[in-house]
Amino acid sequence: MPLPRLGHPNLGLGVGLRTVHFPHLLQHQPDVDWFEIISENFMDSQGRPRAVLEQLAERYPIVMHGVSMSIGSTDPLDQIYLRKLKALADAVRAQWVSDHICWTGVASRNSHDLLPLPYTEQTLRHVVERVRTVQEILERPLVLENPSSYVTFAASTMPEWEFVARLADEADCGLLLDVNNVFVSSVNHDFDPIEYLDAIPAERVVQFHLAGHTNLGTHLIDTHDGHVIDPVWELYRHAHHRTGGAATLLEWDAKIPPFPVVHAEVLKARDYMTAALTLPTSRESESSAPEVTVGRVAAVVPHPASIVLAEVE
Amino acid sequence: MSIPSPDLDALQRWMQSVIVHAGGVHQGIVSADAQAEIPLPVEQIDIVINPSTSQSSLERLAVYSNAYKARLLEVLISEYPALVHAVGEEAFVGLAGSYLEEHPSRSYTLADLGRAFPAFLAASRPPSQTEDGSPDWADFLIDLAHLERLYSEVFDGPGTEGQPTLQTDDLLRLSSEEWLTARLIPAPCLRLAEYRFPVHDYATAVRHDQDPPFPAAQITRLAITRRAYMVRRVAMEAREFGALSALANGLTVGDALQRVLADRSVTIDDLANDVRTWFRNWAVAVYFVGVQ
Numbered sequence: 336m337p338l339p340r341l342g343h344p345n346l347g348l349g350v351g352l353r354t355v356h357f358p359h360l361l362q363h364q365p366d367v368d369w370f371e372i373i374s375e376n377f378m379d380s381q382g383r384p385r386a387v388l389e390q391l392a393e394r395y396p397i398v399m400h401g402v403s404m405s406i407g408s409t410d411p412l413d414q415i416y417l418r419k420l421k422a423l424a425d426a427v428r429a430q431w432v433s434d435h436i437c438w439t440g441v442a443s444r445n446s447h448d449l450l451p452l453p454y455t456e457q458t459l460r461h462v463v464e465r466v467r468t469v470q471e472i473l474e475r476p477l478v479l480e481n482p483s484s485y486v487t488f489a490a491s492t493m494p495e496w497e498f499v500a501r502l503a504d505e506a507d508c509g510l511l512l513d514v515n516n517v518f519v520s521s522v523n524h525d526f527d528p529i530e531y532l533d534a535i536p537a538e539r540v541v542q543f544h545l546a547g548h549t550n551l552g553t554h555l556i557d558t559h560d561g562h563v564i565d566p567v568w569e570l571y572r573h574a575h576h577r578t579g580g581a582a583t584l585l586e587w588d589a590k591i592p593p594f595p596v597v598h599a600e601v602l603k604a605r606d607y608m609t610a611a612l613t614l615p616t617s618r619e620s621e622s623s624a625p626e627v628t629v630g631r632v633a634a635v636v637p638h639p640a641s642i643v644l645a646e647v648e
Numbered sequence: 649m650s651i652p653s654p655d656l657d658a659l660q661r662w663m664q665s666v667i668v669h670a671g672g673v674h675q676g677i678v679s680a681d682a683q684a685e686i687p688l689p690v691e692q693i694d695i696v697i698n699p700s701t702s703q704s705s706l707e708r709l710a711v712y713s714n715a716y717k718a719r720l721l722e723v724l725i726s727e728y729p730a731l732v733h734a735v736g737e738e739a740f741v742g743l744a745g746s747y748l749e750e751h752p753s754r755s756y757t758l759a760d761l762g763r764a765f766p767a768f769l770a771a772s773r774p775p776s777q778t779e780d781g782s783p784d785w786a787d788f789l790i791d792l793a794h795l796e797r798l799y800s801e802v803f804d805g806p807g808t809e810g811q812p813t814l815q816t817d818d819l820l821r822l823s824s825e826e827w828l829t830a831r832l833i834p835a836p837c838l839r840l841a842e843y844r845f846p847v848h849d850y851a852t853a854v855r856h857d858q859d860p861p862f863p864a865a866q867i868t869r870l871a872i873t874r875r876a877y878m879v880r881r882v883a884m885e886a887r888e889f890g891a892l893s894a895l896a897n898g899l900t901v902g903d904a905l906q907r908v909l910a911d912r913s914v915t916i917d918d919l920a921n922d923v924r925t926w927f928r929n930w931a932v933a934v935y936f937v938g939v940q
Binding site (some may be wrong): 374375376378379380381382383384386403408409413416438440441442443444445446447448452453455458459461484486487488489490523524525545552553556604635636637642644645646647648 | 653654655656657660663664667668694695697698699700702703705707708709711712715716718719720721722723726729752753754755756757758759761795799800802803804805807809850852860874877878879880881898904
């Protein structure tokens with residue numbers, strides 16, 4: 336039986352590190368429990384992003400979260416990428432390294448999207464073997480996140496929650512349980528999110544993700560561009576009590592507000608850690624994400640779309 | 649019709665072919681690449697992709713198709729703001745779409761996505777619109793794209809922060825003979841570029857939310873580098889740029905200055921004055937990190 340959180344500490348309430356917040360963080364050094372970085376934005380950086388990260392790593396615990404491992408792809412694992420990932424993890428003393436249960440491309444292409452897998456025995460064997468290989472290279476357990484998805488495959492022979500649970504147990508890896516993703520996919524694929532959460536091996540949950548999403552009426556998209564809605568907070572409360580708590584992080588990747596707004600959003604999680612349900616008094620959260628008009632659909636881009644932009648004098 | 653369950657590799661190759669197809673998912677499904685993996689008429693897509701209660705299988709696949717294009721366009725629009733301003737967003741989307749067709753991402757990082765965009769623009773430019781061959785609108789766009797990509801590479805590439813750099817005192821310690829045979833080590837972030845338009849002024853105006861007009865052609869020589877993690881660019885006149893380029897390319901100080909003197913309008917006295925000013929400015933700008 337694995338230790339709770341696979342032995343990792345509960346880091347508390349963290350925020351995704353984004354370059355637009357660098358000046359605020361360096362000037363104010365806010366009282367944040369920890370930061371999560373997008374690994375690919377820092378692993379090759381030899382400029383300001385890397386310098387700021389190293390400064391912050393002196394003061395705050397850092398967790399690495401990747402979007403390009405493509406653990407489910409049938410392409411060979413990218414050994415150069417994995418070596419760079421390990422070097423960055425060592426350099427910033429990362430608490431753990433995570434990525435997504437997905438594939439991002441095949442035939443040497445990268446769509447830069449988190450594409451869904453068919454949940455079959457063949458896929459499970461394939462991904463388990465690759466997770467084991469990655470863990471040997473990284474010399475640490477990998478932590479994998481359930482993605483939001485917008486299609487399901489007729490070929491699937493098991494629900495996502497069974498796939499995730501069996502993958503974690505058979506590959507002996509950790510889980511990053513994205514509660515918003517569970518909610519988004521539950522609406523898109525008509526399943527009960529509580530059934531999903533209850534099937535996840537609680538002791539393997541190392542971290543939670545929270546985020547806002549966009550409601551397009553016929554489906555939800557994981558856009559990370561707003562407040563966490565009440566039903567997602569409710570799922571978080573349920574997951575928190577099932578697992579005994581784990582490091583919790585808010586992702587805000589589009590229309591990013593000032594840092595204090597982002598930080599305040601994740602601090603709302605405290606209200607859901609108590610046994611009795613107490614809704615936050617600040618009612619910035621919503622019972623559901625407002626439906627956007629069709630005209631906006633073309634501009635709705637699911638996470639991830641993250642790039643470091645040059646600063647020129 | 650029924651098909652056997654496709655294996656994982658075939659399913660991934662099929663889905664990728666469908667969602668990255670420039671014509672959308674319908675054309676993607678009937679494309680040769682997709683049909684080679686899963687031979688399937690569009691009307692039987694439900695055999696592979698389940699519909700939901702509120703969306704058809706095609707609509708669900710289109711979420712990924714739309715996201716693929718929108719995400720990558722967003723990255724290019726972010727990296728080339730001045731170019732977007734110059735051509736307008738609609739035309740930029742057309743250019744970027746063609747570029748992505750020809751140069752799909754094969755990298756784990758989006759930072760590489762726009763690397764070949766300036767070369768793509770140069771290779772696909774329309775014939776010159778000027779009778780005398782003078783620079784035209786297309787040349788302006790190509791130069792502008794080149795500069796914006798340089799900014800990205802200099803910003804996040806190797807730099808000199810925290811490293812020893814060349815100071816004027818280091819040069820003053822050299823004997824006359826050592827001085828003439830010295831080779832200077834350029835900063836790893838130094839880039840020297842010659843453009844047909846003052847694209848640096850245009851790019852800066854756009855970054856300051858101004859609305860600059862299409863500038864007149866003017867040979868523009870820029871030294872682009874990074875200091876204190878900020879990209880800096882300096883416009884130079886021909887002689888200084890020539891000397892700096894020669895030194896950055898590994899010529900000795902003596903040979904680099906000899907090149908400048910090849911211009912018969914330059915006197916030794918002029919050059920002596922210039923050299924003092926140049927080296928003082930270059931040390932402040934951190935164009936060099938040492939002497940060989």
